[in-house]
Amino acid sequence: MHDSSVFLIEFGAIILGLGLLGRLAGRLRFSPIPLYLLAGLAFGEGGLYPLGTSEEFVAIGAEIGVVLLLLMLGLEYTASDLVSNLKTQYPAGLVDAALNALPGAAMALLLGWGPVAAVVLAGVTWISSSGVIAKVLGDLGRLGNRETPVILSILVLEDLSMAVYLPIITALLAGVGLAAGSLTLAVALGVAGLVLLIAVRYGRHISRFVSSDDSEKLLLVVLGLTLLVAGIAQKLQVSAAVGAFLVGIALSGEVAEGAHHLLAPLRDLFAAVFFVFFGLHTDPSSIPPVLLPALALAxxxxxxxxxxxxxxxxxxxxxxxxxxxxxxxxxxxxxxxxVIAGLAVTAGIEPSLGPLATAYVLILVILGPLTARYTEPLARRLTRRPRPEQPLAPPAQATPVDDQDTVGRT
Structure with missing residues (x-):
């Protein structure tokens, strides 16, 4: 049995360190995710000071972090929103999957990692970060821009596609046969469809049942229900993350808003622990050999x-x-x-996949806010054509600001 005082000191130091890193990232105005990953690299296998007594608890906290990430994502959308997005924006979702999943799959095959690793790396390169992008949109004041609904629609389709994708890779990583894998996918699709149907028709009744004026009771019921459903989903090899996502979709109205407010601090805490846990299981010395492929892929x-x-x-x-x-x-x-790479690392299919995914995410989570800010002005400079001089120009009229791309601006 481990010394509880050592555990408290070690785990307390982890949480305090994450808080300080989060504050530093806030001052520098970028996502704290790369700092959390670097912290995990520093205190994991081959790092400066490997953890001892707290590693098992960190592993459990990491699982809860994934569940809460997907639950909070589900709370952002209603079932009707998802159905509407599927009907109107599915072509953009298909283009997104084709353009961004294929490079990851091709890289895995070029590296000789095999088809299972190719499917996993395709997911790593396909899915954008909803959390980072939402923060960037807020920081840049673009929440009212006309292109923002298009961005959000693509993110919704990516997140919804995980309900299909995660069971597929779970079955592949488990090494089950074609029949068992097909059954797992059928169960996942059936459960997702059933939950969406129930959410559309009976969402108000479910929310009324969960609702409570007491914040403590609401927190306990929502969190308990989420963990229960996530555990059952994992037993069925559907993925705990998908189960949590579907619970979030089923809740709506004031319940969803209240649950979002109460669970946001827990989500932030355990999500940070998850990123640290992923870094803990990545040896820093394994990153340099895959740095060039990561840069090329990025x-x-x-x-x-x-x-x-x-x-x-x-x-x-x-x-x-x-x-x-x-x-x-x-x-x-x-x-x-x-999250996707973590499943592969746990299954142990390819030792270099975790380091490659870590390097890849570190690059793009830093580059992403920069491309969001500078892609448009850079493209405008590169595509600007010099205007021919005119001898006599009529008096210039006031040209409106680019308000065709914004909503609610004056």
Missing amino acids: FVTTLTKIATGYWAAKRAGISARGRWRAGGTLVARGEFSI
Whole structure:
């Protein structure tokens, strides 16, 4: 039995360190995810000071972090929103998957990692970071821009696709046969469809049952229900994350708002622990050998994400400036790329996959906010054509600011 005082000192130091890193990231105005990953690298296998007594608790906290990340994501959307997005924006979702998943799969095959690792790395390069992108949109004051609904639609489709993708890779990583894998996928699709149907028709009744004026009771019921459903989903090999996501979708109205407010601090705490846990299981010395592939993959998928956002915004009738802004905003990868890679690391399919994913996310979680800010002005400079001089120009009329790309601006 471990000494409880050593555990408290070690775990307390971890939480305090994460808090200080979060404050530093806030002052520098970028996502704290890379700092959390670096902290995990520093105190994990091959790091400066490997953890001892608290590692098991950190592992449990990491699982809860994944569950809460997906629960909070589900609380952001209603079932009707998801159905509407599927009907209107599915072409953009298909283009997004094709342009951004294929580079990851191709890289895994070029490195000789095999088809299972190719499916995993495809997911790592495909899914953008909803958390990082939402923060960037707020920091840049673009929540009211006309291209923002296009960005959010693509993120919703990516998140919803995880309900199909995660059971597939769970079955592949478990090494089950074709019949068992097909059964797992059928169960996942059936459960997802059933929950969406119940949420659309009976969401108000479910929310009324969970609702409580007492914040303590609401927190306990929502958190307990989420962990219960996540555990059952994992037993069925559907994925605990998908189970939590579906619980979030089923809740709506004041219950969803109240649960979001109460669970946000818990989400932030355990999500930070999750990123540290992923770093703990990555040996820093294993990153340099995969740094060049990570840089190449980051370069290619930066271009493909920009192309995705540009095409989707053009399809929605957004002007050229808004198209470039949409593309640059989608570049960041983060929490869900690490979630997907974490499943592969746990299964032990390819030792180099975890380090590659860590390096890749570190690059793009730092580059993402920069592309969101500078892609549009850079593209405008590169595509600007010199105007021929005219001998006599009529008096200039006032030209409106680019308000065609914004909503609610004066």
